[in-house]
Structures are given as C-alpha cells and as structure tokens.
Amino acid sequence: MGASKQLSNDLKTKIVQHYGLEEGHKKLSQRFKLSVSTVRNIVRKWKTTGTVLVKARSGRPSKILERQRRRMVRTVKTSPQTTSKDRQHHLAADGVTVHCSTIQHTLHKEKLYGRVMRNKPFLHTRHKVLRNANAHLDKPASFWNKVLWTDETKIELFGHNKGRYARRQKNTAFQEKHLLPTIQWGFHHAVGLCGQCHYWESCSS
Template identity: 30%
Template structure:
C-alpha cells in the first residue's frame, strides 16, 4: 500500500515536484507510482493546495504580482465609472499617490482579464429628452401590432451608394510585415469617386420601387418621386395602406404636406432620430453587401447594379425585417428611448 501525506512522509521538494508534474499533465496514477503515495493521497494534497492559494501551484514562479485585489477592484471600478478613460488615464487616477505604480501594460492586462476590452464606439443619432419620450410613446403604441398590421405600411428612405469602395470600415488578416503588399491594400480614389443617390420603398408584399435621384434632392424632386413612384405602389397595396417616411425637412415641408392631403395619403406619425425603428435601414445594408464587390464606371452603371440586386432580394429577408418590429419596439422601451442595437 502506498504512503499517505503526513508531516514527515514527503519533503517540500517532493510536494513541489508533484504540483509541477500535475501541471505538466502527469496523471494521478503516474505521480502516485513515482512518489510511492496512493492516488487518493495525491488528489487530496492537490485539493488542499488549491484551497490554500487558489491554484495547484504552491510556489508561484516568475515575477511577483504588482497589484493586489484592492488595486484590481479600483482599476475596474474606475473604468466602469468612465468607460472612455484610456489605460494611461486609469493608471494616473488609481495610482496617483502610489510611489511605485504598475505599468500601463499591467493595467491593460487587468482590464482584459475582466473582459473589458477596448472597442470602437458605436455611432448612433443624438437623441434629445423630448425625442426619447416620443420614441417610447410610439414604441408602446405599436408594440402589439400584428404582422398583418405591419404589412399595410410602405416603408421608405433615401440612401447613397459610392461608385468605388465602401463607407464602412473593412478589415483584413495579414502576416506581420505585409501591410503594404497590394493583396492587403484597399484601393481608393480622390474625392471618393462619386456616388449614386436612390429612393426606395418596400412593404409586406415585397420590394417596391427603387428610383435614382438625379441632382439635389429637394421638396420638388421628392414630390415627383411621391407622385410617380410611391403613389402607384401605395394604391396597389389596397385600402388602409399607410406611407412611412422620416422627418427630413423636405419630407415635412408644407408643400409636401399639402400634396399628401390632396391625394388623401395616410402618413404614419414618426418619432425623430429613429432609424433603428425603420427596417429599411437593414435593407440598405443588405443591398450594400450584395454590391460590395462590384465596381461601377459611372452612376448609370451603379444604379443598374443596385436595381438588379434590389429585385433579387428574397421575400424571406422582408419577412425577417417585419417580424423584428415587435422586438425593435420593445428594445426602444427597454432603452428608455435611447438608441438600440438595431
């Protein structure tokens, strides 16, 4: 029978060797055979070591830890109080009176270990208190709408698409030292290479018209789009259909309001600064992805690409967007009117 761990059975060097052996992947049986101790004895010893110092390493190797638990708590608390503080700023604030403050790298490691990583700020519209209240009110009024209710809405918006490249940030995985290799570069042209502005709409029955906007989009151009593009589609949707637009000044001008009134068009009330409540924003993203690898020589070619891809967006995408409306409303309510993830 193997020995058990007693005060005089194994030396301190033996015990350290057992800990290191276990950390290196040796089994309990192997360690028991090496030191003439039962497997149960090995297991109990390692459990005691873990309870004593939080790990199976009774003697820590390497440099001693330069921050204690109180320091770590203060680092995390300072970051959570002001998430925009950099690691050097946190170091200055927490260790202002410390004779030997830790390095910035140490502060970063403590933050990373707690899952607080540096991230890009999400850009969202600035929403005033008045608009937040309006957003919550709108969301509560439409929270219990059914899919049939949402099918009656003709969602609309304008969007700009670059002829060359993308407005978004693009990433690439590349080996060290290959930053300037053509394979890992993003080609650009002066002044962005131009863009193509479009107006589009969709409803529960599928994609509606996609219209290229020539020149400056003012209230007169917008009225022509409403008359020749929007109105025929809205009428085809049947009685009870409602037109949705945001609160852009050209959309809400008296000139356009009079046009709506004369044509007896029902326009949905809309809270300002609410792109997250308009599912067409995600439809634009889908269209952008579909055209991402297509270059265009001019606006005509770009619009032809956009129109082709617009007509190929499947009904399943429309269904997903409209089925998300209840979740969008709930997210606005939960966020107390602030911007949401949508």
C-alpha cells in the first residue's frame, strides 16, 4: 500500500477555522470531502499542539516498534546475560530485521550496557573456610614438603568463565543476577574460584 496523500496546511487551517464555528466532524467531512477520521485527527492535533503543521523529524523512523522495544528492555532486565543475537532472532520472528548494533543502540538509550560480570565476593572472615585458609597461609616450606600433590582437575560448574557479559545499569554490578557464582572449598581438598573447582588428591607423611 502506498503512502497516504499529505493534505496541505491551508486545507487543514480551513478545517480548524470551520470547526471553531461549531461545525461538527461529520459536516466538515462532507464540506471538504474527507473521511470523518481524517477531520477528527486534524482537530485533535490542533487541540493538542496548537498547530496543524507537520513537525520535521530527524532520521528515519525506527524499525523496532515501541511495544517491541519495551518487551526487549523488560527481557534484558530479567535475563541480563541475553545477547544481541538472541534479541535479533526474537525480532526476526516478529518480522523485524535489524542489525545487532541497532539493538545495542536501543538498549544503550535505556542505560543498559554490556559489562563483564564480576565474581561474587568470597565468604566473610568469620566463616570456617576462610579461617582455615588463613591458618595455612604462613606455613613454612617444611610443612608443604610433607604434602604430595598427585593430580589436578579443573571443572567449571557454571559454564565457561571467560567473556561472560551481562547487560546492566550503572551501580548494579553487585546485584545477584549480575554476578558470577563462586565456590571456595576447604584448603586441603579443593579450592574453587569463579565456579572453577580444582580437586587435589593428597597425602602427608
């Protein structure tokens, strides 16, 4: 369907003038041979803005509709680790084809930026695990010479830890949904950082 014909400003002004003479929408539509809805929209715009002129706009209209934008922002706030590719696929399902950079610019306007996820802070000093680690921190070399480390295996419990991003607003880095889970086990048996567990088999003489 082609674009609708733009009415002249003179015609719009005449419609508003006759409306001021207490002529109804139906009578005006018959006088100027326009639909009632067109006359109603012209009068509504004049009442709202005080003019019938079409204001100039910068740039072309956005491909992402307002409803789709609100849904995208709501989804990203609920699931911060969702990527621009994910949002691109969801928009494509709605028949909207946009570049990932367009999605990023839209989220930036909502103060949602991709940031590297921070590690969840470790346990407080009053907890047993950290006390145990501190107790062995200054052990002499003779103590560790009695420990035999036979194997080491790295297991990432929460997916790969490199390049994990979350979209968040400023000053929300330490909210639970924006943090990477961390695990810290007993000092002799296992130590886990950022979801990584290092299991050590050991024996002492």
